[in-house]
Amino acid sequence: MDDNRQQQYQEALSRMVRMETVSDPDGNNDMDKFNRFHELLKELFPNIHNACKIKEFDGSLLLRWKGTGSDKLPVLFMNHHDVVPAGEDGWKYPPFSGEIAEGKIWGRGTLDDKGGLWAMLQAADELAAEGFVPERDIYFESACTEETTAHGADMISQWLKDNGVRFEMVFDEGGAILHEPIGGAKGTFAMVGVGEKSIVNLKFTARSRGGHASTPGKNTPLVRLGKFMAYVDKHQVFEVKLAPAITEMLMQFAPYMGRLGKVVEKADKLSPLLEAALPKLGATANALVTTTIAFTMAGGGETVNVIPMEAWVIGDMRCSHHQGKEGSIAAITRAAKKFDIEVSVLDSGYESGITDYNGSAFSLVKEAVRETFPDVDACAPYIVTGASDARYFDRVCDQCIRFMPFKISDQQMESIHGINECLDLDTLIPAVDYYRYMMTHA
Ligand SMILES: [Zn+2]
Numbered sequence: 001m002d003d004n005r006q007q008q009y010q011e012a013l014s015r016m017v018r019m020e021t022v023s024d025p026d027g028n029n030d031m032d033k034f035n036r037f038h039e040l041l042k043e044l045f046p047n048i049h050n051a052c053k054i055k056e057f058d059g060s061l062l063l064r065w066k067g068t069g070s071d072k073l074p075v076l077f078m079n080h081h082d083v084v085p086a087g088e089d090g091w092k093y094p095p096f097s098g099e100i101a102e103g104k105i106w107g108r109g110t111l112d113d114k115g116g117l118w119a120m121l122q123a124a125d126e127l128a129a130e131g132f133v134p135e136r137d138i139y140f141e142s143a144c145t146e147e148t149t150a151h152g153a154d155m156i157s158q159w160l161k162d163n164g165v166r167f168e169m170v171f172d173e174g175g176a177i178l179h180e181p182i183g184g185a186k187g188t189f190a191m192v193g194v195g196e197k198s199i200v201n202l203k204f205t206a207r208s209r210g211g212h213a214s215t216p217g218k219n220t221p222l223v224r225l226g227k228f229m230a231y232v233d234k235h236q237v238f239e240v241k242l243a244p245a246i247t248e249m250l251m252q253f254a255p256y257m258g259r260l261g262k263v264v265e266k267a268d269k270l271s272p273l274l275e276a277a278l279p280k281l282g283a284t285a286n287a288l289v290t291t292t293i294a295f296t297m298a299g300g301g302e303t304v305n306v307i308p309m310e311a312w313v314i315g316d317m318r319c320s321h322h323q324g325k326e327g328s329i330a331a332i333t334r335a336a337k338k339f340d341i342e343v344s345v346l347d348s349g350y351e352s353g354i355t356d357y358n359g360s361a362f363s364l365v366k367e368a369v370r371e372t373f374p375d376v377d378a379c380a381p382y383i384v385t386g387a388s389d390a391r392y393f394d395r396v397c398d399q400c401i402r403f404m405p406f407k408i409s410d411q412q413m414e415s416i417h418g419i420n421e422c423l424d425l426d427t428l429i430p431a432v433d434y435y436r437y438m439m440t441h442a
Helices: 002-018 031-044 046-051 114-129 151-162 221-234 244-256 258-264 271-281 283-289 324-337 360-372 389-395 410-415 425-441
Strands: 052-057 060-065 075-078 104-106 138-142 169-179 188-196 198-207 292-300 310-319 342-348 378-384 400-407 422-424
Touching (some): 002 031, 046 114, 052 151, 151 389, 169 378, 169 389, 169 410, 188 244, 198 221, 221 310, 221 324, 271 283, 310 324, 360 378, 360 425, 400 422
Parallel strands (some): 075 138, 188 378
Antiparallel strands (some): 104 422, 169 188, 188 400, 198 342, 292 310
16 A cells, blocks of 8 residues: 555656756746646545645635634645746756656655645545545645745735635745754754745945056955955854754754763853854854854956955845844945945845744645654754745734654755655655644644
8 A cells, every 4th residue: 555655656756856847047937838737636546636725826726625613723734836047957857857766755855845835735636535624715826936936925915815714824935854854863853944034135345446556555345355255154143042942843853962962952041152152063054043244246347457446245144033134234234335345235124023832834845744753752843044945925814833754864954956856765655644644633
């Protein structure tokens, strides 16, 4: 029986991966491509399509599975169906081959996020075929713009709001099941995102009157930018704070951390100590407790023997909840001023709320993980450092969870938006069981 399931599951996901659904960065999606993908979904999951009312928003989908009637607020499950581009270079198997080899299924979107979409719809389709009807309404959302403009999630959540629909819980992609998620935490943990950092893109400009390279003065624009970046690299420009969700995460890790665990298990009482220590434990630990900035692009100067009148760098800033967007912009602006650098905001993302890790949504995930992934040691809340469509659903829900029920390795984690994206075949059945549990117990 399980052999049949396994075979059927991997073939379905492989077909979804083989259909290239790269979204257009400017929002001009090729609708034929997405329509063909929707047809494939209907073919693979006919029962849930028959059971639901379906509404399309410029290629993004919203399905409503009507419940038997209950005064409980509905629940939403979401996973997007667009993917980021992939060149052929460096891939063991072509990115849109959906190749099944080495105990894995390979290709762009296996993890981000067709794997999640497949598992969610597969579970729902099986339940519908068995005649199951949920008690309360279950909605499914799948956008075709998650990797680009987020237009689909924005439009759908606004439409729901305008139509008076509120959810008790929303479940999107996000964290996964990881072994040793931070150095020293020697266990297997379901990393369950309860919020996400907001993203701000900034331009830093240094100006001068120019001049000839033969008689340079001090502190020319490129030098000032260099000093500024070195300063930000060395100093703690942003506030460090252990948020309650991160404290709780550390408490979950503590029993698996050996002697260090004895300190970490008192995280709630020792926050000043941990706030001092965590930024030194590497990039991942640092990103958990503070706003970060990465300098990603630079320019200035066009001629080798002329001092530029203007030089610039661009920074990708991910803001902590405790300092927020405004506070983080103010902090980096103070640092820039020291070097006579102007700051402008290029793009400023949505700020997400934080879901209560003692609430009904987190508890349901915990139960479902315990039932379907028995070798997971604990569920740990954390704050996602990348942006997901879930942030738009704060409009219609107080509990937006970001988690995909797959066991993944460090290599697989890095393959998201990179090369050799793949998913282990033996994580497919538990993933469907997880969603079945979620839908039948919600
Ligand atoms: Zn994604």
